[in-house]
Amino acid sequence: MTTTDPAQSDPAQSDPAQSDPERFDLIIIGSGSGNSIPDYFDGWKIALVERDVFGGTCLNRGCIPSKMFVMPADVAESAKHSDHLGVRATFHEVDWPQIRNRVFGLIDPIAAGGREYRASGTDNLTLIQGTARFVADKLLDVGDRRITADKILLAVGSRPNMPDIAGLVDARHHTSDSIMRLEQLPRRLGIIGGGFIAVEMGHVFAGYGSQVTMFNRSDCLLSAHDLDISDRFTQIFAKRVDLRLGQLPRLVENSDRGSVLLHLENEVIEVDELLVATGRVPNTDLLGVEAGGVATNKKHRIAVDLQMRTCVDGVWAIGDVANDFQLKHVANAEAKVAFWNIAHPDDVREVDYRAVPSAVFSGPQVASVGKTEVDLHREGVQYRIGRRDFGGTAYGWALDDSTSFAKVLVDAETDLILGAHIIGPQAASLIQPLIQGMQFGQTASELASEVFYIHPALTEVVENALIDAAD
Numbered sequence: 001m002t003t004t005d006p007a008q009s010d011p012a013q014s015d016p017a018q019s020d021p022e023r024f025d026l027i028i029i030g031s032g033s034g035n036s037i038p039d040y041f042d043g044w045k046i047a048l049v050e051r052d053v054f055g056g057t058c059l060n061r062g063c064i065p066s067k068m069f070v071m072p073a074d075v076a077e078s079a080k081h082s083d084h085l086g087v088r089a090t091f092h093e094v095d096w097p098q099i100r101n102r103v104f105g106l107i108d109p110i111a112a113g114g115r116e117y118r119a120s121g122t123d124n125l126t127l128i129q130g131t132a133r134f135v136a137d138k139l140l141d142v143g144d145r146r147i148t149a150d151k152i153l154l155a156v157g158s159r160p161n162m163p164d165i166a167g168l169v170d171a172r173h174h175t176s177d178s179i180m181r182l183e184q185l186p187r188r189l190g191i192i193g194g195g196f197i198a199v200e201m202g203h204v205f206a207g208y209g210s211q212v213t214m215f216n217r218s219d220c221l222l223s224a225h226d227l228d229i230s231d232r233f234t235q236i237f238a239k240r241v242d243l244r245l246g247q248l249p250r251l252v253e254n255s256d257r258g259s260v261l262l263h264l265e266n267e268v269i270e271v272d273e274l275l276v277a278t279g280r281v282p283n284t285d286l287l288g289v290e291a292g293g294v295a296t297n298k299k300h301r302i303a304v305d306l307q308m309r310t311c312v313d314g315v316w317a318i319g320d321v322a323n324d325f326q327l328k329h330v331a332n333a334e335a336k337v338a339f340w341n342i343a344h345p346d347d348v349r350e351v352d353y354r355a356v357p358s359a360v361f362s363g364p365q366v367a368s369v370g371k372t373e374v375d376l377h378r379e380g381v382q383y384r385i386g387r388r389d390f391g392g393t394a395y396g397w398a399l400d401d402s403t404s405f406a407k408v409l410v411d412a413e414t415d416l417i418l419g420a421h422i423i424g425p426q427a428a429s430l431i432q433p434l435i436q437g438m439q440f441g442q443t444a445s446e447l448a449s450e451v452f453y454i455h456p457a458l459t460e461v462v463e464n465a466l467i468d469a470a471d
Contacts, residue, residue: 021139021146022047026153026342029132029140029287032056033319033331034155035114037125038339045124047149049142051131051286054115057157057320058328059107061177066200068103069180070361073207077363084400094208096185104181134292138314151314151342154294154302155335156287158280158320163192163248171252172260173274176201186210186273190262192248193277194221196360199233201275202241203362212241213269215262219246222360226372226421228407233423236364236403244269282321299324306350308338316342325356355438359428364404367427369435370419371409382412386444386469390424393464394456399425406465408434408444415443415470422461430462444469 025044028034031054037046053060072094079091118127130142139148160175162168174182176197189205191198194216206212214221220234221243237243244264251263255270262269282301289296295303295311301324302317304310310317316338319331334351341348357369376383390396390404404424411418420434437447448466453459 019146021148024126024147024149026151027132027140027147027149028153028155030056030153030155030157030319030321031114031118032058032155032157033328033335034153035118036332036335036339038343040343041339042122042124045126047126047128047147048118049128049130049132049140049147050115051129051156053111054118055111060111061180063328065103065107065180066176066197066204067361068106069099069204070200072099073204074363076207076209077203091209094185096182096208099208100181131286133286133288134290134294135288136291137293137312139292152316153338153342154287154289154310154315154317154321155319155331156283156321158282158326160276161279161281162276163278165192165249165252167252168249168276171254171274173252173276175276179273179275182273186271188213188259188271188273190215190260190269190271190274191277192216192274193279194218194223194245195277195279196222196358196362197279198275198277199237199360199362201277202237206240207363213244213271214241215244215248217246217248221245222366225366225368226407226419227374228405229366229368229421229423232403232405233362233364233366237362240363280320280326284321287321307341307348308334308351309341325358327356327358330356352439355435357431357435359431361428364424365427367422367431368420369431370417370438372419372421373409376409376418381418383418384410384412384469386410386465386467386471388461388464388468390458390461393458393460395458395460398456401425404461406430406461408462408465408469410444410469415445416441417444417447424461426458430459433459433462 024047027047029049031048031050058064076091076094079089082089118125128142132140132142135141138152160177179201185208189210189212191202191214199221202212202214220230221237222230222233247264249262249264253261255261259270259272260274284296284300284302293312294315297303302310302322304317304322308316308318318334318338320326323330337349337351355369360366386408388406390401406422408417409419417434417438420431422431444466448463448470453463
């Protein structure tokens with residue numbers, strides 16, 4: 001395997017337009033889920049192009065490091081709020097540098113090792129650092145290098161969105177790319193946004209002891225979730241952070257004290273650090289897809305079918321650049337299908353999106369799969385609701401829990417599960433049997449009555465929600 005930096009390429013190739021392109025069997029653009037190259041490509045000549053950090057967002061700046069920051073916040077919150085269990089614990093402080101260094105002391109070597117492996121591990125793959133842009137059909141420039149292949153996989157992911165707020169671009173701010181690498185824990189943190197990144201980082205920094213102020217356009221947090229979940233989460237989170245709902249700053253500017261000032265209509269909020277967490281946008285524009293004839297949809301994502309094919313024969317796309325989910329497990333599933341179809345054109349497969357789950361690792365934890373009540377009302381579907389509070393089960397008594405619940409939405413005619421939503425401890429794990437039930441077409445009654453649920457485990461919350469839906 002070889003690695004090439006466009007800045008150090010052969011002078012004979014300094015003008016791509018005057019040179020023949022280097023030909024590969026397969027070009028993969030993006031080293032996140034696109035790096036999961038199956039063994040059946042061993043005989044192919046492959047180019048792997050990466051413009052940014054090796055391993056993608058999830059490994060370096062997203063799912064994995066954020067959850068490693070969440071765990072200490074969970075512990076800190078437990079220490080702060082254990083009196084109701086008869087435990088007299090005291091939260092003193094966190095060692096931010098120790099936490100940060102533990103996280104990235106693990107992750108950075110993994111990313112570096114992955115890059116080194118791809119740069120020197122086998123003879124059939126060439127790692128190219130740089131931004132790939134289409135210049136024609138299946139023809140790409142990466143810096144001063146021009147490459148082509150009959151088969152191309154686009155897996156370039158997404159980047160943080162920047163809202164149109166006066167002064168924000170010029171003011172000192174962070175996104176999820178940089179907030180976890182701060183040199184010190186801020187005493188006051190401002191967060192613009194109310195989605196999963198915002199509330200996970202809000203949980204982390206509030207748990208660690210920062211004064212957190214959140215500014216959100218809508219009147220609730222996690223507004224894309226089922227309304228019962230969103231309302232309950234907002235109520236709970238409001239006890240931990242200063243929520244400015246229905247309010248975004250009209251101006252953001254740096255102060256002469258080194259802080260950041262956020263101007264509302266009748267108030268100015270001063271913070272030491274500012275996190276902008278208002279969603280992510282696909283990196284489609286970086287590819288120059290128009291020159292390659294690759295179509296996009298109204299959300300500027302690459303248009304693909306269930307086989308992950310674009311409108312250009314031989315070009316596939318996966319992940320955040322091609323779907324609305326922005327979830328690593330979805331990108332991984334799409335990568336498996338795309339790679340298989342690239343190598344096996346006579347035996348193609350499709351991605352099955354019937355039961356795509358998601359989770360928010362905040363305080364409290366949230367998990368969801370399938371439809372919300374708003375979805376079902378809009379679609380005119382007749383449904384039943386099953387709901388069980390954690391406090392209505394034996395393990396809920398052990399937790400002394402009065403706010404958490406599980407909710408299932410069941411088709412009134414078929415008894416199939418249409419959606420499930422859980423808020424509370426272990427929500428991301430508790431929802432798994434409901435995901436499997438949806439995926440494999442099991443009815444709510446079958447899931448409720450034809451399997452064992454360990455007593456008194458917390459899974460009885462799921463069992464009882466299903467029983468409630470059948471009544």
